[in-house]
Amino acid sequence: MSKGIIGYSINSIGYYLDSAQKRKVVIMFLLLLLSSFLDVLGLASLVPIMVVAGEPGGIHKNKYFDWIYQELSFQSDKSFLLFVIVGVFFFFLAKNAFSIWINSVQAKFTAEIGMKVISSQLDKYLRFPYWHFNDYGSAKLINSSLQVPSTYVNMTIRPLLVFFSEVSMVAVIVVGIMLYEPLLLVVLVFVLAPTAFFTYKVLRNRSQYIGKRIDELNPISIATITDLFTGFAELKLADKQHRFRNLLLESQREIRRLDAESYMYSLVPLRVIEMVAVLGVVTIFLYSLFLAESSTSIVALVGLFAAAAYRLMPSVNRILTSMVQMKQTRYAIANLESFREQEFDEQVPIQQLPLIFKESLIMENISFAFPREDRLVLQDINLTIRKGEKIGFIGSSGSGKTTLMNLLLRFYTEQQGRILVDGQPLTAQHLKAWHSIIGYVKQDTFLMQSSIKDNITLGDPEVDEERLSYSIEQASLQEFVNSLPLGSDTLIGERGSKLSGGQRQRIGIARALYKRTKILMLDEATSALDNETEREVNEAINKLAQTDITILIIAHRITTLRECDRIYELSQGRLIAQHQYQDLVQTVI
Ligand SMILES: Nc1ncnc2c1ncn2[C@@H]1O[C@H](COP(=O)(O)OP(=O)(O)OP(=O)(O)O)[C@@H](O)[C@H]1O
Numbered sequence: 001m002s003k004g005i006i007g008y009s010i011n012s013i014g015y016y017l018d019s020a021q022k023r024k025v026v027i028m029f030l031l032l033l034l035s036s037f038l039d040v041l042g043l044a045s046l047v048p049i050m051v052v053a054g055e056p057g058g059i060h061k062n063k064y065f066d067w068i069y070q071e072l073s074f075q076s077d078k079s080f081l082l083f084v085i086v087g088v089f090f091f092f093l094a095k096n097a098f099s100i101w102i103n104s105v106q107a108k109f110t111a112e113i114g115m116k117v118i119s120s121q122l123d124k125y126l127r128f129p130y131w132h133f134n135d136y137g138s139a140k141l142i143n144s145s146l147q148v149p150s151t152y153v154n155m156t157i158r159p160l161l162v163f164f165s166e167v168s169m170v171a172v173i174v175v176g177i178m179l180y181e182p183l184l185l186v187v188l189v190f191v192l193a194p195t196a197f198f199t200y201k202v203l204r205n206r207s208q209y210i211g212k213r214i215d216e217l218n219p220i221s222i223a224t225i226t227d228l229f230t231g232f233a234e235l236k237l238a239d240k241q242h243r244f245r246n247l248l249l250e251s252q253r254e255i256r257r258l259d260a261e262s263y264m265y266s267l268v269p270l271r272v273i274e275m276v277a278v279l280g281v282v283t284i285f286l287y288s289l290f291l292a293e294s295s296t297s298i299v300a301l302v303g304l305f306a307a308a309a310y311r312l313m314p315s316v317n318r319i320l321t322s323m324v325q326m327k328q329t330r331y332a333i334a335n336l337e338s339f340r341e342q343e344f345d346e347q348v349p350i351q352q353l354p355l356i357f358k359e360s361l362i363m364e365n366i367s368f369a370f371p372r373e374d375r376l377v378l379q380d381i382n383l384t385i386r387k388g389e390k391i392g393f394i395g396s397s398g399s400g401k402t403t404l405m406n407l408l409l410r411f412y413t414e415q416q417g418r419i420l421v422d423g424q425p426l427t428a429q430h431l432k433a434w435h436s437i438i439g440y441v442k443q444d445t446f447l448m449q450s451s452i453k454d455n456i457t458l459g460d461p462e463v464d465e466e467r468l469s470y471s472i473e474q475a476s477l478q479e480f481v482n483s484l485p486l487g488s489d490t491l492i493g494e495r496g497s498k499l500s501g502g503q504r505q506r507i508g509i510a511r512a513l514y515k516r517t518k519i520l521m522l523d524e525a526t527s528a529l530d531n532e533t534e535r536e537v538n539e540a541i542n543k544l545a546q547t548d549i550t551i552l553i554i555a556h557r558i559t560t561l562r563e564c565d566r567i568y569e570l571s572q573g574r575l576i577a578q579h580q581y582q583d584l585v586q587t588v589i
Pocket residue numbers: 131134370373377395396397398399400401402403404526
């Protein structure tokens with residue numbers, strides 16, 4: 001019965017262990033066995049001591065005690081007993097110190113695996129291609145990166161350790177009983193094993209369902225709470241906060257209910273086993289009363305059965321509970337195993353090559369469709385951009401402008417055609433070099449809840465102050481930063497809430513400049529920019545036009561494109577025209 005979930009759980013841990021750690025696990029298991037043996041020995045040793053202590057002259061009737069008494073030349077029974085009792089005390093002291101040490105080794109080992117799981121989950125998700133990241137959604141990723149590893153540690157690894165320590169305890173007791181009274185073992189196995197098996201069978205399916213459902217509900221809660229707090233202002237204005245609050249509480253209510261149910265199930269095994277143990281005692285009694293010829297041996301058997309069952313019950317209970325817990329979090333293992341080897345993984349070769357961009361960037365016959373979709377979003381794109389040129393892109397919404405940028409950024413890969421940098425086809429081996437010279441200012445610039453400086457340097461621990469001032473100056477942020485008492489150390493609030501729209505985009509531009517971008521891609525915000533914001537952003541762009549940085553701008557307002565050498569027009573994924581700014585302005589007028 002245990003092979004399924006236990007084997008599955010052990011396999012899952014194997015993935016995170018190197019061979020030295022695997023050896024450590026085997027040693028840990030042997031130590032556990034020793035600890036269980038000492039536990040049982042400790043308890044078993046108390047019985048004869050009580051017996052000889054209670055009976056005058058009892059020490060000399062027991063051949064082992066008598067031998068020690070003689071060998072160590074004790075003078076009186078009292079001093080011998082004192083010696084034995086102090087000995088037992090030190091034995092227990094040492095045994096418990098040993099157990100605590102094993103527990104601490106286990107706890108450290110668990111923490112180590114926990115860290116490995118988190119870092120391996122993070123690495124896995126960071127390898128996601130951009131389009132898959134968008135498909136999957138950040139709520140599920142947050143859940144899988146933090147909640148799932150912690151559930152895995154608490155509900156799979158720890159229960160697995162409990163399982164093994166209890167199994168070794170049971171094994172030691174069983175061997176002891178087998179040597180002492182084999183008949184008792186038969187009765188115990190006959191009564192306890194089927195009970196344990198059926199209790200587990202009844203609980204496991206429901207528990208597995210609970211785990212799976214909680215795993216579905218957690219990302220829903222995370223997504224709702226993210227919406228609730230990131231959309232704080234909008235939801236307040238629309239008087240919709242309560243709707244999101246209720247949605248969150250709805251998923252939380254179900255989680256709490258399932259959690260309570262699963263807690264209940266953790267209490268059930270002990271009760272069931274206790275009941276069956278009592279039933280065992282009653283059965284043996286009845287047997288002795290009505291069927292057995294000599295009842296004295298049966299009465300002794302009942303006593304022994306009760307004592308053994310009493311000692312075994314907590315262990316069997318813990319074995320069952322740990323198995324049910326592992327079953328409940330089977331989904332966590334499935335989650336950890338998912339996406340390990342996906343064919344769409346971004347295969348960034350370890351050996352990266354340098355890339356020179358001194359002359360041109362060419363898109364040659366590029367066609368692209370989103371994965372799992374047939375429709376071509378870009379078709380036969382051909383364009384040549386010389387170093388230092390400022391190029392504009394226009395076109396109606398959905399014409400493919402952002403997709404084109406994403407291809408250039410290598411977030412997507414074309415199905416046809418190629419991109420050439422100074423004649424060199426852009427491959428995965430150039431990704432690092434390419435990303436180091438390319439800067440991207442999105443419509444909604446990513447801003448951290450930190451200072452202006454941190455946002456420009458993306459938390460660089462050693463800020464190049466000269467480069468920072470240059471970037472601030474070039475992005476036309478100088479005046480603004482100078483007006484702040486704390487300058488670039490000023491905190492900008494959640495997602496830049498203390499900044500204007502134009503300031504946010506200019507921080508994005510400064511960020512691109514700080515990293516010595518050679519090609520800057522700007523995706524102008526579609527949301528109606530007010531005149532002031534537009535003026536601020538244009539001022540920065542015009543300033544940049546004087547540098548040798550190659551600039552590609554997606555614009556929704558033609559005025560943004562005044563400094564452009566050429567403007568390409570896209571329609572339904574095709575480049576349909578090439579304009580000069582003056583011609584466009586006249587057409588629009
Ligand atoms: N992740 C995606 N999966 C599938 N289709 C997508 C995805 N992203 C965009 N599209 C589709 O690709 C087409 C081009 O979108 P794109 O964002 O490139 O247009 P755009 O010209 O930048 O539009 P806008 O000016 O509104 O930003 C659209 O029809 C859009 O629906």
